[in-house]
Amino acid sequence: MATAALGTAMLALPPGRALAQPAPLARAIPSSGERMPAIGLGSWITFNVGNDAALQAECTAVMAAFFAGGGRMIDSSPMYGSSQAVIGRGLATLGHPDALFAAEKVWTSSGTNGPAQIDETRRLWGVERFDLLQVHNLLGWEAHLDTLQAMKAAGRLRYVGITTSEGRRHDLVEQIMARQPLDFVQLSYNPVDREAEQRLLPLAAERGIAVIVNRPFQQGALTRRLDRAPLPDWAAEIGATSWAQLILKFILAEPAVTVAIPATTRVDHVRENLAAAGGALPDRELRGRIAAHIGAL
Amino acid sequence: MSEWWTYRLDDFLLFSPRVYWRLFEAHNAALWPLHLATMLAGLSLVVLILRRPGRAMLWTGLLLAPLWAFVAWTFLLQRYSGINWAASYAAPAFLVQAVLLLAAALMPGGPAMGRLDAIGKTGLGLVLAGLLLYPALALASGRPLAGAEVFGIAPDPTVLVTVGLLLTARGRWLAFLLPIPLLWCLFSGLTLLAMGEAQAWLLLAGTVLVALLGTLRLVRRGSRAVRE
Ligand SMILES: NC(=O)c1ccc[n+]([C@@H]2O[C@H](COP(=O)([O-])OP(=O)(O)OC[C@H]3O[C@@H](n4cnc5c(N)ncnc54)[C@H](OP(=O)(O)O)[C@@H]3O)[C@@H](O)[C@H]2O)c1
Numbered sequence: 001m002a003t004a005a006l007g008t009a010m011l012a013l014p015p016g017r018a019l020a021q022p023a024p025l026a027r028a029i030p031s032s033g034e035r036m037p038a039i040g041l042g043s044w045i046t047f048n049v050g051n052d053a054a055l056q057a058e059c060t061a062v063m064a065a066f067f068a069g070g071g072r073m074i075d076s077s078p079m080y081g082s083s084q085a086v087i088g089r090g091l092a093t094l095g096h097p098d099a100l101f102a103a104e105k106v107w108t109s110s111g112t113n114g115p116a117q118i119d120e121t122r123r124l125w126g127v128e129r130f131d132l133l134q135v136h137n138l139l140g141w142e143a144h145l146d147t148l149q150a151m152k153a154a155g156r157l158r159y160v161g162i163t164t165s166e167g168r169r170h171d172l173v174e175q176i177m178a179r180q181p182l183d184f185v186q187l188s189y190n191p192v193d194r195e196a197e198q199r200l201l202p203l204a205a206e207r208g209i210a211v212i213v214n215r216p217f218q219q220g221a222l223t224r225r226l227d228r229a230p231l232p233d234w235a236a237e238i239g240a241t242s243w244a245q246l247i248l249k250f251i252l253a254e255p256a257v258t259v260a261i262p263a264t265t266r267v268d269h270v271r272e273n274l275a276a277a278g279g280a281l282p283d284r285e286l287r288g289r290i291a292a293h294i295g296a297l
Numbered sequence: 298m299s300e301w302w303t304y305r306l307d308d309f310l311l312f313s314p315r316v317y318w319r320l321f322e323a324h325n326a327a328l329w330p331l332h333l334a335t336m337l338a339g340l341s342l343v344v345l346i347l348r349r350p351g352r353a354m355l356w357t358g359l360l361l362a363p364l365w366a367f368v369a370w371t372f373l374l375q376r377y378s379g380i381n382w383a384a385s386y387a388a389p390a391f392l393v394q395a396v397l398l399l400a401a402a403l404m405p406g407g408p409a410m411g412r413l414d415a416i417g418k419t420g421l422g423l424v425l426a427g428l429l430l431y432p433a434l435a436l437a438s439g440r441p442l443a444g445a446e447v448f449g450i451a452p453d454p455t456v457l458v459t460v461g462l463l464l465t466a467r468g469r470w471l472a473f474l475l476p477i478p479l480l481w482c483l484f485s486g487l488t489l490l491a492m493g494e495a496q497a498w499l500l501l502a503g504t505v506l507v508a509l510l511g512t513l514r515l516v517r518r519g520s521r522a523v524r525e
Pocket residue numbers: 041042043044045046075076136137163164165186213214215216217218219220221223244245261262263264265266268269270272273
């Protein structure tokens with residue numbers, strides 16, 4: 001009913017406006033029902049700019065455009081050099097937007113060092129608590145999950161998760177997903193890296209675990225490769241105007257996916273990525289065509 | 298690290314080439330015109346080795362030691378470690394190298410320099426490459442000259458000039474003086490390789506060449522000592 005009313009209101013708008021402001025897709029986090037805009041923002045490499053003031057300002061501009069476009073989740077890790085400090089600086093400059101969903105990681109093999117690392121990370125971001133903390137690449141996962149669950153129980157953390165990438169250690173990820181009370185799992189998924197479809201995505205759906213998709217563009221290698229070829233005409237059927245949007249729409253059309261977190265240094269790219277979560281998503285047949293076409297290029 | 302074989306070299310690269318090269322632009326802008334003095338110092342050492350080899354080790358140590366410490370502090374710690382935590386581990390190693398260079402220069406029985414056999418001449422070739430070729434690599438790679446890597450200011454040319462100079466030295470000191478520079482060349486060469494920069498090969502080839510020639514120097518010295 002509400003959707004129908006919204007649809008009528010959208011139809012009443014001049015077409016240009018309706019296109020410029022598509023309602024960004026939001027997905028529910030299964031463990032809480034909280035709705036999350038389906039495009040987040042990664043920070044590996046792109047935000048590791050050290051003390052370079054001009055590049056720090058670029059990162060802040062990307063964050064500003066991200067929040068202005070309805071984005072919420074920013075993901076980082078102690079592994080990412082100066083990225084955490086750069087995010088902290090950006091958030092301070094932007095007046096700590098309320099919309100922020102702060103997703104961080106703990107990345108140390110020592111369970112005892114986890115809490116101190118998390119504290120330092122919090123200091124760098126300048127936030128009181130994180131929304132989500134994930135065990136990065138399962139490093140020291142048993143001890144860290146205990147810490148994170150205890151933090152969650154004490155109200156010092158909202159969600160707990162684990163991460164992997166590039167198809168690594170899916171067996172262990174599967175075991176942990178099956179046995180531990182996780183809110184989130186983060187993994188790599190895109191039209192050419194589809195291993196997660198075998199077991200992890202169905203298991204996430206079954207167990208009610210939210211899925212964060214990292215490396216949607218294979219760290220830019222995929223988009224760079226595709227840029228040499230023309231975008232097929234049928235991309236327009238779902239309103240994709242670039243390869244990046246076609247990839248993101250492919251990812252988001254998978255129902256088990258909650259949010260994809262492309263990283264970028266560019267304001268135009270962050271807008272383009274957010275826009276991919278507006279408008280139509282490919283159906284099963286079109287997803288197959290996207291994967292086959294991209295795989296063949 | 299589990300499943301280490303699934304990692305590629307570029308999985309370990311934490312920053313983009315753009316950010317890396319901008320470090321040198323900022324560093325040069327902050328230190329100019331100190332570059333003129335460090336280049337002059339480097340060239341003077343070459344002249345000294347050719348003309349007054351007897352005094353060369355003293356001056357090489359006295360000039361290189363502070364430059365290694367300076368690069369460690371101003372570049373590795375104050376700039377590079379911001380984007381690459383490994384640089385903060387390299388900085389103390391640079392300080393150790395500075396101490397070793399100073400010790401080699403001042404302690405009795407330190408190495409004699411100026412040996413211009415084939416190994417020594419190759420060493421001088423590396424010195425000239427570090428002093429004159431290295432800064433030009435920025436232009437050759439389409440980067441601005443403002444980001445040039447200069448001896449005594451940036452680590453790679455400083456290390457290259459150092460190993461080149463040391464190849465003109467004789468004596469067991471080489472066994473102490475070469476490892477840290479060679480490890481740096483390897484580390485920096487692999488970093489540049491992960492960044493897809495062709496100049497990586499210069500450093501990696503330099504590492505292999507200097508390791509071979511340095512070993513040859515030590516072995517020959519050893520066999521001579523046995524004969525004597
Ligand atoms: N194990 C883990 O926990 C793990 C592993 C990997 C990644 N992650 C997380 O996932 C995030 C995303 O992965 P990633 O950064 O490795 O790779 P990615 O998001 O697949 O790719 C980032 C690259 O894509 C380019 N890009 C972004 N938007 C674009 C657009 N619209 N058109 C063309 N190119 C575009 C960016 O270049 P421009 O700057 O030019 O836009 C950037 O170089 C990371 O930042 C990190 O937060 C976590």
